[in-house]
Amino acid sequence: MQLVAVDYTSENAKKEFVESLRETGFGVLKNHPIQQKMVTDIYDAWQAFFDSEEKHQYVYNKGTQDGFFPQSVSETAKGFTKKDIKEYFHFYPWGQCPEHLRQQLADYYKAANELARELLSWIEEYSPEDISKHYSQALSKMIEDSDQTLLRVLHYPPLSGDEEPEAIRAAAHEDINLITILPAANEPGLQVQLKDGDWLDVPCDFGNLIVNIGDMLQEASGHYFPSTSHRVINPENADMTKSRISLPLFLHPRPDVQLSERHTAGSYLQERLKELGVI
Ligand SMILES: O=C(O)CCC(=O)C(=O)O
């Protein structure tokens, strides 16, 4: 089993991409419209940010969740006791951000949101009728004008070797949101769990774009699309000295959007954030 990158420009792209999402919860795209230079420029600028003391001026706001999350408050995945070995910055267009980094992230946020709208319309087009009839509105519309969509700049620092045993860069978890869009990171490590429990490396070729299903789309599709567990494993040997940067965009519906009979996006998110211990 392998995840194969789908060529965004190919004739069968939509179908192959949605099949991959249905089968594994993940889809990988190549030849997509996000400019790679935009991504690498962000990686460079934010590596410098995480290496500087400046970051401590932007500690996150508890109520609104924007800003810098130091390693000391970083997430503990559901069902785990050790904190992940990572620090990150939560960017929202309305939230705090160092001014010299704002435009770059805002541009990426906009471009990736546009692509997400298109990919959600592919997902809708290839949802069977008995599944899509339960969507309370078009999937692409659910994220329109949402102020909840979150761009996370993640920094996994080099490992010293005396990390707590069992602590890993990102323990196995599922994403909460509708879908996640993630350019291949600058170092490997991301893995997805298959139905048989095995872990599969997500291809991280330079320029790939990775998309995965989150719990909200799983909920809205009555579990037709699986929100699969994924994790980031620790590097070994020479790679231990390297930082890893990644840039997931978590597409969130507006809070009032009905996901299912049980949940709106807003009620669902509150429940999950409490479990994570970040609110
Ligand atoms: O860093 C990565 O490659 C994945 C990060 C991730 O899964 C997350 O932040 O939810």
Ligand SMILES: [Fe+2]
């Ligand atoms: Fe994730």
